Every structure is written in structure tokens, then in C-alpha cells.
Amino acid sequence: MQVSEAEWTDTEKNIARAAFDQAYKREVEALLKQVREQASTLVELSDLWRLHDFLSARRHEVEGKYDYQYPVLLFVFAGLVKEGWLHLNELEGLDKEKLSKIAALARI
């Protein structure tokens, strides 16, 4: 289900980039908010190491997830839709086949 760069029109690329950036912005803002809240309740050292473990996991996850490479972009979008960082309608303008693939993958 890989789609090479040549199969994306310029319009689709613009839509994809904007959607990708929007999802990234949402997830980063939510993460920052969560950490600010978690940090404000720190009482003991074990809380701090729990925050550290949390950041280790999220860093690994976030850095791996936002991979803007056309061949894997349908999978990336499907994951973002599934997790709620992106709405399918923000991808409108992509061709029907790409959209239905993303929707199907997001349901898995």
C-alpha cells in the first residue's frame, strides 16, 4: 500500500503537508500541556522518574511517528486519524483511492 512521490499531485502534496503539520502541532501542544500539568504535581522523586519514563517513551514514539516520506504517508495519516490528531475531512482533496485507503487503515 505504499504510494510513491510521483503518485502525489502538487495539490495533494500541499494538502498532505498542511494536514501533517496540523496533526503535529496538535499532538505537541497536547503533550506540552500534559507535561506542564504533570510537572506541577511533582511531590517526590519517584514522581520525577515517572515523568522521565513518560518522556522517554513519548520521545521515541513522536520522533518515530512524524516521518514525512511519501511512500509511507498513508500509514502515517491513518495512524494520526486513529489517534485523533487528524480528522479525515482535513485530508479532503486527496484522490478518493488514497482517502479510502487511509480510512480503511485507520479502522484496523
Added chain:
Amino acid sequence: MQVSEAEWTDTEKNIARAAFDQAYKREVEALLKQVREQASTLVELSDLWRLHDFLSARRHEVEGKYDYQYPVLLFVFAGLVKEGWLHLNELEGLDKEKLSKIAALARI
């Protein structure tokens, strides 16, 4: 300069334990305060990963430092005095030789 457990009197052990716990408490409280402050100013993802790097380093350092083993305790105390987490006068009641070793090591 190692000092075996047999060379610590019960009184000295009590003084040492209280001083050790006090230094630990101070350092942990300062660390928690610092992280709460740092977290309240988080604006972007790079700030978050900087916090993560900071926590990784401090966790490694703190977990290594607070090692309550009699043979290495003079070194531990010297380090805590040097870093400001403990005052030499909080160790009063240890025998003169131990105190002067700690003071000397803390100046290195």
C-alpha cells in the same frame, strides 16, 4: 581512605544517617522545584526534549550518588559538602579524623 562499618560507632552511625537523609531531602526538593519551574515554561518540543535530557542526567547522577555504604561514606559526604547539600557542622559528633578527611576531600 575507606572506613569499614566497624569503625563507626552507633552514635556516629545515627549522625551519619541523619546527615545523609537531610542532604538527600534538600537535593530532591531543589530538583523537584527546578523541574516544576522548567516545566512551567515549556513552549516547544525541543524544550521538552531538553527537559528529558536533563532528567536522564540527573537520574543517573542522583541514583549513583546516594549510596549509603560505610566504606565509601566519607567520599559521599565530601561530595555532598562540596556541592552544598550538606554543611560540615551537620556532621559534628563524628570523630575528628573522619571529619578532617571529609573536609579535605571536599576541598579537592
